[in-house]
Amino acid sequence: MQSLLASIVGAALFLIGCIHLYWLFGGRGGFSIAVPTKNNTESPLFIPGRFETAAVMFIFWAAAALLLMQAEIIPAVGPSWLPAFGGWALAVVFLLRAVGEFRAIGFFKKIRNTPFARVDSLFYSPLCLLLSCLTTWMMVIT
Template identity: 40%
Template sequence: MFNSMKPILALIDILIFAFIASIHFYWAFGGRRWSKLAIPTSSGSQQKPLFTPGPLSTMAVGIGLLCFAWILAVKAGFINSSLLSDSAITYISIGIAIIFFLRAIGEFNYVGFFKKIKQTEFGQMDTRYYSPLCLLISFIILVINYY
């Protein structure tokens, strides 16, 4: 059943990675829209960001997300690559799935399904959108690899 859906599922993850990468590039070049919703904040009346990423680190995240998209495009057979073996592509894609699964679980305080701080703007967005999206990304990659 999943075998015929693999290209569609891979394309979904590729488009998700490309979209999220484009948002990171927007932020890296000075855009501010949605940026306050993307960083965990402390709880209380003055919700302060837990960290302030600079343009280079934001750009690095965007490039990393595009690399993830590239790995899945190779895995799905959309593009050919002689840079990495098929087994390396498989191991890397499984690693990506693990990263996003762990992100969905979180660190139990500010991020993930099991976070304690849920009432901040970020916490609500994370519960509603970010963590479920990370779980979906992980699930799709596992389906692509194992079915």
């Protein structure tokens, strides 16, 4: 069961990383709903550059690798405690992302009438909650 959960979450994280790779190389599909915008405007709260996009891509891929290491699907590299620590850290980070920062991101955001906010409420935040639950389940059955 642990291998299945790690494979599911790892595949999701890898695919999200691939979306960032697409944006890194100039793709724009889906980009307009990927960044929070100011209330009643199309103006983004921030504009990620190439470095930030590449960093997020590598973070998603590293997170996928940590989960696969924890489930012993791929060989572990680095300190022996790293896969377990990484798995628990991911579960917490995804839960915090689902809850949000109470302004523009997460279930408890105040800005709700933008394209990003609608997609965040319907897809991004529930996905983060699901990834947190699946990762926690995977870590508990270790």
